[in-house]
Amino acid sequence: MPLHGHFDVVGGISGDMTLGAFIDALPHLEQSLRDDLSAFGVLDHVTLTIRKERVMGLHVTRIDVDVVSDAPPTHHWHDIRAFINQADANPKVKMLAIDIFTHLAEAEAQCHGVPVDHVHFHEIADWDSLADIIGVASCVIHSGIESWSCSALPPGSGRVKTAHGLLPVPAPATVLLLRGFELSNDDEAGERITPTGAAVLKTLVSTPKAAAPSGWLNEIGISAGARSLAQKPNILRLFVSEVAIDKRGDTVTRLSFDIDDMTAEELSVALDQIREAPFVLDAGYHVGFGKKGRMRFCIEVLGIAGHESNLIDLCFAETSTIGLRIDDCHRRVLxxxxxxxxxxxxxxxxxxxxxxxxxxxxxxxxxxxxxxxxxxxxxxxxx
Known part of the structure; x- marks a missing residue:
C-alpha cells in the first residue's frame, strides 16, 4: 500500500524542523541526505549536526546547519536555480528542490512587484536554507511517501526582523504561500511558520486539509524548533502511514444550495456562467418543494479540489443564495x-x-x- 505523510504542526514548521522530523521518523534517510547534500556541493559550505534533545519532556531530533565563514553569497533566484540545475545529483531531488524554491520565488515576486527571475532573496537564501530545501527534497524522494497532508496551522503573531525592517507575522511571502490552508490561532506569539516551511507545505500538500486519510501508522518523527513557546512544546510531528488509496478515482469539491427566488431563465444563465469557470467540473439542479409548498431549485456544483474559495465566490456572485453546503467527495471516473x-x-x-x-x-x-x-x-x- 502507498505511504502517506502527515505533518502535525504543533509548534510550527521550518526547513530544519522538517528535516529533523524526517530523520527522527526514518533514521535510514540520514545517509542519503548527506550523500545528496554532498553531490550538490552544499556540504562544502555547511556542517550538518543531528542531535537528540528533550523538549517539555519529549524526546526529539534537532538538526543544526552551520554555515562556514567563507561561504559565497547565494542571494539571487536565477543563481540558485543555476546552482541546483548544474549539480551532478539525483534528478528527482533537483526537480523537487527547484519546485520548492520556485514557490518561494513566486511569492516573493508578488510581494515586491518584480519579475520572478529578478527576485533577490534575503532571509531565505543563505547556505543553511539551501541545505534545508535540498535536504527536504532528498528526504521526500528517498522516503517513498506518495501523498501528504497537514494539520491546521498556527499563524503566530508579532513582528519579525527582515532586510526590509520589522514585518508582521506571518511574513508577507508566508501568507501568500498559505492560501487555502486551514489556520488555527492558539495565542502563542512569534513566527511559527517560516517562508521555507510554508513553501514545503505548498509544494507537498496538493489539497490542504486538516485531517489525514485513514490508514495504518508505521512511523512517527518529532523535531523541535529553536524557540520556546509559553504553553506548548515547539515541535513538529511527522506521521508516516500506509493508506488504502483508490487510484482509479479522485477527490472533488461539492457545493450544494437551494434557491426559491430566481426564475428558471435566470438560473439557466447563472449555471452557464458557473460552468464557464476553468475550476468547475459540472453544475446542475433538480426541482424540489420547500415550506408553504413553494417550489425551489436544488443546485449542485462540482469543482476541482483546492479551489474551494473560488467556487464559493462564484456561486455567491452568480446566484441569489445566501448560504452553501460544502464537502469533499471521492468520485470514480471511467x-x-x-x-x-x-x-x-x-x-x-x-x-x-x-x-x-x-x-x-x-x-x-x-x-x-x-x-x-x-x-x-x-x-x-x-x-
Missing part, C-alpha cells in the same frame, strides 16, 4: 478512450460503449435520421 471529438467513448466492466453528443445531431433532419445516425456512429466506435 477510462476515456480515443474517439472523434463529438463522441464519448469509455471502457466499462462489460466492454466499450460510445455516446454521440446531441449537439452533433442538430443539423440532421427528422427524428428517424437522427436516431439512425446516432446508432451507426455509436456502433462504429464500440466495435
Amino acid at each position: 477510462e476515456r478512450l480515443d474517439a472523434p471529438e463529438n463522441v464519448k467513448r469509455v471502457r466499462r466492466p462489460n466492454g466499450v460503449t460510445a455516446k454521440i453528443e446531441s449537439d452533433s445531431l442538430a443539423a440532421t433532419k427528422t427524428l428517424k435520421d437522427r436516431r439512425t445516425h446516432s446508432r451507426n456512429t455509436e456502433q462504429q466506435n464500440e466495435s
Whole structure:
C-alpha cells in the first residue's frame, strides 16, 4: 500500500524542523541526505549536526546547519536555480528542490512587484536554507511517501526582523504561500511558520486539509524548533502511514444550495456562467418543494479540489443564495478512450460503449435520421 505523510504542526514548521522530523521518523534517510547534500556541493559550505534533545519532556531530533565563514553569497533566484540545475545529483531531488524554491520565488515576486527571475532573496537564501530545501527534497524522494497532508496551522503573531525592517507575522511571502490552508490561532506569539516551511507545505500538500486519510501508522518523527513557546512544546510531528488509496478515482469539491427566488431563465444563465469557470467540473439542479409548498431549485456544483474559495465566490456572485453546503467527495471516473471529438467513448466492466453528443445531431433532419445516425456512429466506435 502507498505511504502517506502527515505533518502535525504543533509548534510550527521550518526547513530544519522538517528535516529533523524526517530523520527522527526514518533514521535510514540520514545517509542519503548527506550523500545528496554532498553531490550538490552544499556540504562544502555547511556542517550538518543531528542531535537528540528533550523538549517539555519529549524526546526529539534537532538538526543544526552551520554555515562556514567563507561561504559565497547565494542571494539571487536565477543563481540558485543555476546552482541546483548544474549539480551532478539525483534528478528527482533537483526537480523537487527547484519546485520548492520556485514557490518561494513566486511569492516573493508578488510581494515586491518584480519579475520572478529578478527576485533577490534575503532571509531565505543563505547556505543553511539551501541545505534545508535540498535536504527536504532528498528526504521526500528517498522516503517513498506518495501523498501528504497537514494539520491546521498556527499563524503566530508579532513582528519579525527582515532586510526590509520589522514585518508582521506571518511574513508577507508566508501568507501568500498559505492560501487555502486551514489556520488555527492558539495565542502563542512569534513566527511559527517560516517562508521555507510554508513553501514545503505548498509544494507537498496538493489539497490542504486538516485531517489525514485513514490508514495504518508505521512511523512517527518529532523535531523541535529553536524557540520556546509559553504553553506548548515547539515541535513538529511527522506521521508516516500506509493508506488504502483508490487510484482509479479522485477527490472533488461539492457545493450544494437551494434557491426559491430566481426564475428558471435566470438560473439557466447563472449555471452557464458557473460552468464557464476553468475550476468547475459540472453544475446542475433538480426541482424540489420547500415550506408553504413553494417550489425551489436544488443546485449542485462540482469543482476541482483546492479551489474551494473560488467556487464559493462564484456561486455567491452568480446566484441569489445566501448560504452553501460544502464537502469533499471521492468520485470514480471511467477510462476515456480515443474517439472523434463529438463522441464519448469509455471502457466499462462489460466492454466499450460510445455516446454521440446531441449537439452533433442538430443539423440532421427528422427524428428517424437522427436516431439512425446516432446508432451507426455509436456502433462504429464500440466495435
